[in-house]
Amino acid sequence: MRRRWFTGLRVRLVAAFTAVALLAAVLASGISYVLMRRMILQRAQEAVLSDVRSILAEQVPVSLPPDSAPLVGAALAEALAASAPGRKAVAVPLTGGELGVPPPGALDVPVTREFARRSLGGMVFQRVVVKDRAAGGRPYLLVGTRVTGYATTMEEPWRTTPPMVFVSASLGREAADLRLFTRALLIADAAALAAALGLALLATRGVLVPVRRLGAAARALGAGELGTRVRVDGRDELADLARTFNGTAAALERTVTELRAMEAASRRFVADVSHELRTPLTSMVAMTGVLAEEAADAPDGGGAARLVAAETRRLGTLVENLIEISRFDAGAAALVLDDVHVAAAVGAALEARGWREAVAVEGPADLFVRLDPRRFDVIVANLAGNALKHGRPPVTLRFGPPEDAAGGVRVVVADRGPGLPGDLAAVVFDRFAKAEAARSRSEGSGLGLSIAKENAALHGGTLDAANGPDGGAVFTLWLPDGEGEEPA
Structure with missing residues (x-):
């Protein structure tokens, strides 16, 4: 100051x-x-x-x-x-x-x-x-x-x-x-200097008051108060600047309002379409699974039926991810905290998806952290699944308390694959972000890491990605211990 x-x-x-x-x-x-x-x-x-x-x-x-x-x-x-x-x-x-x-x-x-x-x-x-x-x-x-x-x-x-x-x-x-005569000149100079100082203060006040108003209005506009306007006094250059600011603020308000309305409409559309697709997709997944089993004895081995069943399951996963993303966008996602045995939760997440033998797990067996078990399961599944799909073995998952005194749990998932490409490292957590070679056809939806990031932020934690010193991608998760919070 x-x-x-x-x-x-x-x-x-x-x-x-x-x-x-x-x-x-x-x-x-x-x-x-x-x-x-x-x-x-x-x-x-x-x-x-x-x-x-x-x-x-x-x-x-x-x-x-x-x-x-x-x-x-x-x-x-x-x-x-x-x-x-x-x-x-x-x-x-x-x-x-x-x-x-x-x-x-x-x-x-x-x-x-x-x-x-x-x-x-x-x-x-x-x-x-x-x-x-x-x-x-x-x-x-x-x-x-x-x-x-x-x-x-x-x-x-x-x-x-x-x-x-x-x-x-x-x-x-x-x-x-x-x-x-010199003394008289010095007195006159001092009086003139004092008068000039007073006039300067008055003149700068007339200039600075509108400038400060514009500054305060600009800060309010930057903070999201799009209805901010400044009072226009006079017809000088500062008044023209104030009128220009008001016109710019009005145009920005209209544009942002339209963009917000379009964004809200698109989110509602995605949510509505996802919800509408969930019910028929559930039936389609079940029926295509049955058809794939029945076609196993066919001369072609039921390849077409299995492909339809796999693609239907993939479409169902995409719809579920879109529904989850729409909850975050709508602000409807909430935590249901509980005391979680981290080793058991990690093992259950890998076991449920058949990855228990493919991922090497390291961590203390007596670590308990208060967090949302369902969302922790989603984060672990997305990180481990991303390493298995896009990396190379061995895939390791290490967890434990943070090295500093932050508390909570720290989870590091690493693989020995090619690592994150340069153009993907900065946007790896963006929605529908995929490696260049996999954009044309991939089993993933491009939403798994985005959902993991959102769940980490919902806990008040962080999720970072980098390339390891020995090659491969390394994802580091930190979730704080939600002590004192009651389950929702």
């Missing part, structure tokens, strides 16, 4: 709905985060660069007096640092045109010589994250530039060259805004 729960249609549909909703929410959130991050950082970057440009334009005159770089640099650093909270600035003079970098600790972000070299060509910037154990990392915008557009002294240009300027601007506020 647990495995079915995790692999059921509801779980798969809900998982599919949820996965699609989660994918859509994550995709939308990711795109929103990227766009928002780009917008926030671009806005902060443009604000810093605009402030730097405006302050440079205000603080650096067009014509510089000689040796004014320190004063101009100090004024620039002070103005740039005061332009916004979280900013630091430093001016680095270009002495003799040589490149310099800010001293360590002058800015929140270390400046590399590569960055300073790129700053010689104009304003450059980059975003830097400084590692911090407490905060995990602090983002900054680092700006570097060299002031241009001023007049220099022709004789000594380095005396009127303004310094390089480096600015570090904290992006902590923007990072905080992004974290807040």
Whole structure:
């Protein structure tokens, strides 16, 4: 049940709905985060660069007096640092045109010589994250530039060259805004996922309820309740499926009803014909026997009379078997239980048919089992007769208690004949089943083993057939001990 729960249609549909909703929410959130991050950082970057440009334009005159770089640099650093909270600035003079970098600790972000070299060509910037154990990392915008557009002294240009300027601007506020935006996106995604899960449950309920009805109806139909129908709701594909199921069930009910009526009629016909034939056949068997005896002194030895008598007896046996089969089909067969001495019952069954010397019997002499003696006699006679007719000697019949603790009696009848053909092994207990070579003409009716099987099943036992390891057919019968059951 647990495995079915995790692999059921509801779980798969809900998982599919949820996965699609989660994918859509994550995709939308990711795109929103990227766009928002780009917008926030671009806005902060443009604000810093605009402030730097405006302050440079205000603080650096067009014509510089000689040796004014320190004063101009100090004024620039002070103005740039005061332009916004979280900013630091430093001016680095270009002495003799040589490149310099800010001293360590002058800015929140270390400046590399590569960055300073790129700053010689104009304003450059980059975003830097400084590692911090407490905060995990602090983002900054680092700006570097060299002031241009001023007049220099022709004789000594380095005396009127303004310094390089480096600015570090904290992006902590923007990072905080992004974290807040991320938290809002996560909350929105969770809400969307919960809503999608609820909608998925509602949607799967609308799909699974009709499917479950169809499943229950199919199981009921398979159990034989041919009048089962399902309710049709709506005009969608499930409603079409329900209508198709109802039409199929109705057609199946009509077909099965007709087949049952035909089967019942055929069984009644067989039973009626068998009963009608029994009385005249009894007289015919008696009279043909008398005619065969009287014709024994005839010139031809009475061969024709004996043949007629034998065929009449065979026809009588077939009618008796058909009557017995009709009782099983009608459910009229019943057990009359009694305490049976198995050795005596087996010996009597063989003795009555003149097979006592042809069948070797092995088994305990003190085994008693409660069963129907008449039906046990029929089973033993059919198994022994089948082995004598279709097998080769020696034919053995071994009986005794089962090897396991099942109780009752186990009877094994074996011969040394050719065994069961491959096409007959699976249908040996079917009615009128015969070996291919014997179908055209056989003394048997093809009903003996079927009757034996039915009698075994009526006792609650089993009857199996197989080929023995040394050749020949082996029939194994097990009948339980009917303890506690009163004779009918």
